[in-house]
Structures are given as C-alpha cells and as structure tokens.
Amino acid sequence: MFIQTVAPSTRPAALRPQSFGQTPAPLFASTPEILGTSFSYGRDEEIYGEGEDNEFVYKVVSGAVRTYKVMRDGRRQIGGFHLPGDYFGFELGTRHLLTAEATTDTKVLLFKRSQIESLATRDVSAARELWLMTAGQLRHAEDHMLLLGRxxxxxxxxxxxxxxxxxxxxxxxxxxxxxxxxxxxxxxxxxxxxxxxxxxxxxxxxxxxxxxxxxxxxxxxxxxxxxx
Amino acid sequence: MFIQTVAPSTRPAALRPQSFGQTPAPLFASTPEILGTSFSYGRDEEIYGEGEDNEFVYKVVSGAVRTYKVMRDGRRQIGGFHLPGDYFGFELGTRHLLTAEATTDTKVLLFKRSQIESLATRDVSAARELWLMTAGQLRHAEDHMLLLGRxxxxxxxxxxxxxxxxxxxxxxxxxxxxxxxxxxxxxxxxxxxxxxxxxxxxxxxxxxxxxxxxxxxxxxxxxxxxxx
DNA sequence: CGGCCACTTGATCCGACTCAACCTGCGTGG
DNA sequence: CCACGCAGGTTGAGTCGGATCAAGTGGCCG
CATH class of the missing domain: 1.10.10.10 (Winged helix-like DNA-binding domain superfamily/Winged helix DNA-binding domain)
Structure with missing residues (x-):
C-alpha cells in the first residue's frame, strides 16, 4: 500500500564523498579544543546507516540532511531535516538508530564522538549542552507526533x-x-x-x-x- | 473533524490528590541523598499542565500516566504512557511542554527539580544518567513517528x-x-x-x-x- | 535534440472516520 | 435490593480525505 520511497539500486559512481579538508571549528564556543573536520556529500548520499557505529557527531555547514527510519517494504518516515547550523548524529548508545543522507549537496563538520564523550565527563557545562541538544530534538519530535497523529x-x-x-x-x-x-x-x-x-x-x-x-x-x- | 478527546467541565470533587506521605526513595542508586515524596492522583487527574513551571520530576510507582499535547479544537496526541518504574516530567527549560494526567489511580514519587539540577552540575555520572533518560524518550519518539506517519x-x-x-x-x-x-x-x-x-x-x-x-x-x- | 527525472494534475478507490444505535457493568438513590 | 442513569465499549452504515494508479508537462543534462 504505502510503498513509495527509497531508490534501491547501487549508488551511482557520481555519488561519492566529494571533498575533504581541515577546517578548524569549535563544537562549543566555550571549548575551542575540539575541532571539526570538513567533509562533503553529494545529493542522496548516505552519511551513516541505521545500526552502524556512531563514531562521529556532525554539524551541517551547508545543504541539508534527512534522518529517517524505513520499514522492510520501503515505507519511510523522516524524523527531521538538519539544516545549516544544526548538529545531528549523537544518539544514545554506540549504534545509530536512524539513517542519515544528504538531501542535496551538503557540507558538514565531523567531530569524533569519543572526544565529545570524554569532554562531557570532564566538563559539566559541556555535558549539559549535549543534554540540551537531545532535549531539543525530543521537543521537536513531540511537536511532530502531534502533526503526524492528528x-x-x-x-x-x-x-x-x-x-x-x-x-x-x-x-x-x-x-x-x-x-x-x-x-x-x-x-x-x-x-x-x-x-x-x-x-x-x-x-x-x-x-x-x-x-x-x-x-x-x-x-x-x-x-x-x-x-x- | 477529528474532534473527540478531552472532557471539558470542572474537575469533580472526587478527583483530588488522594494521599500524601513521606517515602524515602533514591532517584539514582548511586546517589541516595535525593529522596522522593510519595503522592497519589485519581483517574483523569492532572499532574501538571502544558506551560506550567516544571518544579518536579516524577517516578511512577503504580498506575499509569499519559503525557500529551492538545490542539485548540480538542484534537489530542498522547506522546507516551508512563508505567511503573518510569520517570517523566523532566523537560528542557523551566516550562512543561506537555500535559500529564493519571490514566487510572496512580501513585508517584516526586523529586525537586532544583535538587536534581544541582546534582547534575556536581556529579558527572548523574548528569549522564539524565541525558540518557532524555535520549531514551527521544528514541521512543522516533519509533512512534514511524508508527504515526506510516x-x-x-x-x-x-x-x-x-x-x-x-x-x-x-x-x-x-x-x-x-x-x-x-x-x-x-x-x-x-x-x-x-x-x-x-x-x-x-x-x-x-x-x-x-x-x-x-x-x-x-x-x-x-x-x-x-x-x- | 532526445531522454529522463521531478513534479503536476486527473480519475478512481479504499481505509479509517463520522454518525448513530445498542450493549454492558457499575455506582447511586429510592 | 432493585431500577435507573451513565460512562465506556462495541458494532453497523455511510462518507470522505488522502492514497493509488495513470497521464501529462517542463527543465536539464548528455
């Protein structure tokens, strides 16, 4: 019935990571020691998949990213779009719960999760900031449930x-x-x-x-x- | 159209907080200094409303609690049910984003939010535990969005x-x-x-x-x- | 110039909603 | 102790919003 969504097929050769470079950028204003690495993705390119290790946290620089869940038959629910300035990819546990893909040509900064985690154990305000980010996503999800349900x-x-x-x-x-x-x-x-x-x-x-x-x-x- | 939901009317006198007592109970195994106060609610009784100050965090002892959002015309979306053992009510910021009500006669433990917040600033592992709770709720919301949307x-x-x-x-x-x-x-x-x-x-x-x-x-x- | 992809638009269908009747169990008052 | 009223739940009949199926259309890239 609702089957629509999701191109199967192997990814065209055109869709490969497109650039790579070093762009120092602080994750938090207060903690300039954590730097991000710049990375680019072409349209429809996967950034990470559901079930993969979540080794990185991402910040969108330009473009946009969708994070979603799919059912076996292809029905898809996008939980949110991540726009320039947004962070995404830090999820509970060691595995991603959603798949992330660029919806258009997109540039992101990557941060090593391990660095962020260890920062959170040392720095209380950083830990709080991470918590607030998750809480912000939860707030969005609650609004979106009302939209989807009613x-x-x-x-x-x-x-x-x-x-x-x-x-x-x-x-x-x-x-x-x-x-x-x-x-x-x-x-x-x-x-x-x-x-x-x-x-x-x-x-x-x-x-x-x-x-x-x-x-x-x-x-x-x-x-x-x-x-x- | 979808109007159904929500009894208006003033709350019957029968629906008043039903008991009150002191029951020491640790919020976290590791931090026995924070104690909860026991409290009971009758069926359909409001525990807190959307927009109110969130002064407390709650743990369900028995019964069940619904947290929801309502539209002006009465359409309602319940974001989740909170069952015995679950915590609820700690939301980002100082205001509740959802309304909480007992779906049946319910007993909860209350914890002062200010105590929990200050604990989180002192104790890194407690802060992490709070973060994980929020992350757990987010995980549930993501699953539920797939259900509601698809x-x-x-x-x-x-x-x-x-x-x-x-x-x-x-x-x-x-x-x-x-x-x-x-x-x-x-x-x-x-x-x-x-x-x-x-x-x-x-x-x-x-x-x-x-x-x-x-x-x-x-x-x-x-x-x-x-x-x- | 040709083919393709994303989008738009039209026609029809169907799953879930709406409206309505009825059933059942329970608490209340006579 | 029974009759009543009422709230919550079930079931039926009919409707409708959005899905499905099917043609187009237009812009872009090779």
Missing part, C-alpha cells in the same frame, strides 16, 4: 512551510533543500498530496511557487492559522 | 499490544491501564477503530479479550509480524 494534510503542509521559513531565517522566501518525496515522507503523506497542497496554497494566493524549490509565503498569517 | 491501523494496534506487554513484564497477559480513547489518541486513530481492531484480533484468534482492559496475546509471533 493534523490534516493542509495543516501539515502549512506547518512545514512555517517551520522551514523559521529555520531558514524567517525571510518569507523559502528555498526548499529537498524533494516532494522527502517532504511527503517527513509529513506522513504521499508526494502527490504534497504537490496538490502546494498548488492549492498557490491558487488561494497564500504562497507563490517560483519553481518547485522556491516558495514565497505571501500570507504567512493565514499559513500560521492553518498550521494551528 | 503504519496502518492494524499495525499500530499490534505494535501497541507488543509494547505494552514488553513494558509490563512480557508475560503475554496485558492489563491495560488506559481507556480506548487514550489508546486511540496515542496511536493517531479513533476509539472506534481501536475497538474494531481488537475485535478483529480476537476473531482471528490472535488475542483473547478477557474484558476491555485485559488482553491475552495468544499468537504473539503473529502480532510481532503485524507490528513490523
């Missing part, structure tokens, strides 16, 4: 556009760094429903679709009402 | 029964400490769909319903397959 397609789409706008700077002009299918798998819908919803917003003058990836929020107030 | 009604119900059985001891005989409406609001369904689903499991010989609150998992393997 909101209509239109409400989900409105909430999505508001969320993206807010996280991308709140300018009202949103450049979506992901496909319709990604949006659908994030919102618990099909890509057709996402497409139709955007078209309806456009027809009602609520948004303007410059092209599939660029949306102007014309009546943001209306969207916020729809989103609840 | 699973069918039957799959949700199967997953629910398996989850409850596991968390209540894995005996295969489940005493549900919540109503059909609570289950529906947890699974993103209506109570009628929950009821019908249980009846169908019964008709297929997968479970036996002793009464509405007592379910025997006759073919647990089958349920696990359904749940994915």
């Amino acid at each position: 909101k209509t397609a239109t409400e989900r789409l409105a909430a999505f556009l508001i969320e993206m706008d807010k996280r991308l700077g709140g300018t009202g002009v949103v450049e979506l760094p992901m496909s319709r299918r990604d949006i659908a798998d994030y919102l618990g819908l099909t890509l057709e429903t996402v497409s139709r919803g955007f078209s309806q917003f456009q027809a009602s003058g609520i948004v303007q679709l410059i092209d599939a990836r660029h949306v102007v929020l014309v009546k943001r107030r209306k969207l916020e009402e729809d989103a609840e | 699973k069918t009604a039957t799959e949700r119900l199967a997953a629910f029964l398996i989850e409850m059985d596991k968390r209540l001891g894995g005996t295969g005989v489940v005493e549900l400490p919540m109503s059909r409406r609570d289950i529906a609001d947890y699974l993103g369904l209506t109570l009628e769909t929950v009821s019908r689903g249980f009846s169908q499991f019964q008709a297929s010989g997968i479970v036996q319903l002793i009464d509405a609150r007592h379910v025997v998992l006759v073919k647990r393997r089958k349920l696990e397959e359904d749940a994915e």
Whole structure:
C-alpha cells in the first residue's frame, strides 16, 4: 500500500564523498579544543546507516540532511531535516538508530564522538549542552507526533512551510533543500498530496511557487492559522 | 473533524490528590541523598499542565500516566504512557511542554527539580544518567513517528499490544491501564477503530479479550509480524 | 535534440472516520 | 435490593480525505 520511497539500486559512481579538508571549528564556543573536520556529500548520499557505529557527531555547514527510519517494504518516515547550523548524529548508545543522507549537496563538520564523550565527563557545562541538544530534538519530535497523529494534510503542509521559513531565517522566501518525496515522507503523506497542497496554497494566493524549490509565503498569517 | 478527546467541565470533587506521605526513595542508586515524596492522583487527574513551571520530576510507582499535547479544537496526541518504574516530567527549560494526567489511580514519587539540577552540575555520572533518560524518550519518539506517519491501523494496534506487554513484564497477559480513547489518541486513530481492531484480533484468534482492559496475546509471533 | 527525472494534475478507490444505535457493568438513590 | 442513569465499549452504515494508479508537462543534462 504505502510503498513509495527509497531508490534501491547501487549508488551511482557520481555519488561519492566529494571533498575533504581541515577546517578548524569549535563544537562549543566555550571549548575551542575540539575541532571539526570538513567533509562533503553529494545529493542522496548516505552519511551513516541505521545500526552502524556512531563514531562521529556532525554539524551541517551547508545543504541539508534527512534522518529517517524505513520499514522492510520501503515505507519511510523522516524524523527531521538538519539544516545549516544544526548538529545531528549523537544518539544514545554506540549504534545509530536512524539513517542519515544528504538531501542535496551538503557540507558538514565531523567531530569524533569519543572526544565529545570524554569532554562531557570532564566538563559539566559541556555535558549539559549535549543534554540540551537531545532535549531539543525530543521537543521537536513531540511537536511532530502531534502533526503526524492528528493534523490534516493542509495543516501539515502549512506547518512545514512555517517551520522551514523559521529555520531558514524567517525571510518569507523559502528555498526548499529537498524533494516532494522527502517532504511527503517527513509529513506522513504521499508526494502527490504534497504537490496538490502546494498548488492549492498557490491558487488561494497564500504562497507563490517560483519553481518547485522556491516558495514565497505571501500570507504567512493565514499559513500560521492553518498550521494551528 | 477529528474532534473527540478531552472532557471539558470542572474537575469533580472526587478527583483530588488522594494521599500524601513521606517515602524515602533514591532517584539514582548511586546517589541516595535525593529522596522522593510519595503522592497519589485519581483517574483523569492532572499532574501538571502544558506551560506550567516544571518544579518536579516524577517516578511512577503504580498506575499509569499519559503525557500529551492538545490542539485548540480538542484534537489530542498522547506522546507516551508512563508505567511503573518510569520517570517523566523532566523537560528542557523551566516550562512543561506537555500535559500529564493519571490514566487510572496512580501513585508517584516526586523529586525537586532544583535538587536534581544541582546534582547534575556536581556529579558527572548523574548528569549522564539524565541525558540518557532524555535520549531514551527521544528514541521512543522516533519509533512512534514511524508508527504515526506510516503504519496502518492494524499495525499500530499490534505494535501497541507488543509494547505494552514488553513494558509490563512480557508475560503475554496485558492489563491495560488506559481507556480506548487514550489508546486511540496515542496511536493517531479513533476509539472506534481501536475497538474494531481488537475485535478483529480476537476473531482471528490472535488475542483473547478477557474484558476491555485485559488482553491475552495468544499468537504473539503473529502480532510481532503485524507490528513490523 | 532526445531522454529522463521531478513534479503536476486527473480519475478512481479504499481505509479509517463520522454518525448513530445498542450493549454492558457499575455506582447511586429510592 | 432493585431500577435507573451513565460512562465506556462495541458494532453497523455511510462518507470522505488522502492514497493509488495513470497521464501529462517542463527543465536539464548528455
């Protein structure tokens, strides 16, 4: 039934790590001793897989990352998108619980988990900061459960556009760094429903679709009402 | 549309905190200096509300607690049930993000948040333990997002029964400490769909319903397959 | 220029919701 | 002790929102 999602097939040769370099960057303002290594991924490239060792913590520099779970038959639920400035990949235990992939060409900084862990055991405020990051993700997940469990397609789409706008700077002009299918798998819908919803917003003058990836929020107030 | 949920009205006089006493109980095995105060709540009684100060952290002794979000029109999403042994109520920041209520007569231990916070700043392993609790809740939320976004009604119900059985001891005989409406609001369904689903499991010989609150998992393997 | 991929749009279908009746057990008051 | 009311649960009939299946359309890359 809901089978859609997930390209099988082997990864095209084009999709390989694209660059590698040393860019010093502090994980926390207060602890400049931890540095990140810069790394790039092409569109749809896997950063880590569910069940793999979680050796690194990541910070998005540019692009965007999806983290998701898949069922055996291919149904996929994206738990969240990680946008520039966001950290992701630090999960409880030694194994990743989600798969992470770049939704578009993406640059990240990597931090060794072992370093971060040992920092957390030495530095109380760093430990607290890590805890707060996890708590922030939990907060997002709680909001998203309400959306997935109880909101209509239109409400989900409105909430999505508001969320993206807010996280991308709140300018009202949103450049979506992901496909319709990604949006659908994030919102618990099909890509057709996402497409139709955007078209309806456009027809009602609520948004303007410059092209599939660029949306102007014309009546943001209306969207916020729809989103609840 | 989905309006169901939530009894308005003032709380009946019967629903008042029912007992109060001093029961020393350590929050962490390693830190016996932090003690909990015992407290009881009647069925449907609010423990704390969304937006209130989170002054306490709670541990369920007996009964069960639901934590949820509600929309203006009454649509409700229960994020999780807290069963005996579980901690709940420690959230990021100073305000609760969810409402907590007893789903049935419930006894809890209360811990002062300020004590726990200060412990976390002194004791690295306690801080880590708190972090792990939050991470555990996040893990649950991620699984639940997959359920809410992508699973069918039957799959949700199967997953629910398996989850409850596991968390209540894995005996295969489940005493549900919540109503059909609570289950529906947890699974993103209506109570009628929950009821019908249980009846169908019964008709297929997968479970036996002793009464509405007592379910025997006759073919647990089958349920696990359904749940994915 | 041709093929492909992402997206859009249309037609139809179906799983879960809505509305409604009824059943059952329990607490309350006569 | 029984009659009643009520809350929670079950079951049935009909509807509908979003999924599925199926054509297009347009832009981009080779």
